[in-house]
Amino acid sequence: MYLVTVLGNLLIIMAVISDSHLHTPMYFFLSNLSLADICFTSTIVPKMIVDIQSDSRVISYVGCLTQMSLFMIFICMDDMLLTVMAYDRFVAICHPLQYPNIMNPHHCGFLVVLSFLFSILDSQLHNLIVLQFTYFKDVFISNFFCFPAQLLNLDCSDNSSSKILRYIAAVLFGFFPISGIFLSYYKIISSILKIPSPGGKFKALSTCGSHLSVVCLFYGTSSGIYFDSAVSQSPTNCLGASVVYTLVTPMLNPFIYSLRNRDIKSSLSRLLSRKL
Secondary structure (H helix, E strand, O other): OHHHHHHHHHHHHHHHHHOHHHOOHHHHHHHHHHHHHHHHHHOOHHHHHHHHHHOOOOOOHHHHHHHHHHHHHHHHHHHHHHHHHHHHHHHHHHOOOOHHHHOOHHHHHHHHHHHHHHHHHHHHHHHHHHOOOOOOOOOOOOOOOOOHHHHHOOOOOOOHHHHHHHHHHHHHHHHHHHHHHHHHHHHHHHHHHOOOOHHHHHHHHHHHHHHHHHHHHHHHHHHHHHHHHHHOOOOOOOHHHHHHHHHHHHHHHHHHHHHOOHHHHHHHHHHHHHHO
């Protein structure tokens, strides 16, 4: 599954780079999303494979913090890029004449850099919270990686500054991106309903189908794992959601975008035929 994830996302990146027809904002953001998915799953799965082969479940304190930091950077990058892609679809459908000017290369690059900076900020906020804990020599985490929500649950002290930082991180990197996606699609659906012909409505809506599928898969699994780790008392309850979150979702993203997208399929076929 890890190999399929890496190879699938690499094919998306290579197809976008090699085909000049795909040098558009939508595919630029898609290639960055694929890169973030590769990095995201690579922070977790190789260590898990080593643990399975060596029959060891131990990770060092520094290793755990490093894994959590990288995990937060790339998962937040996914979150931000999905929001940016929703904004791109909003501009394309609601303001088609102004789309080339609004989504110019400089603006697209700025949005990706801004997403990366926000991701680093999110990671550092979580590090700041965890580093306030008392150092534990032996701690059992009911997961196969250092999941932030379960690490934060180790804090038994009544630390008001830690709670404030948690709320800030939740609002900045949870509420705002989801609100941006909902607002974009509210505007998109309002504009689509004004299109008189059924064919025009279907064409406009079809450009959002892949993105909507990935958004539902991403937020469905992430909310499931966060709620399970926060509410459930069973140590193995959220493991299924964790596997879907860290393995299945990044693996399915290339299939969702390639199978539902004629441009990606034709570009991949041309790329593979040249290589063969």
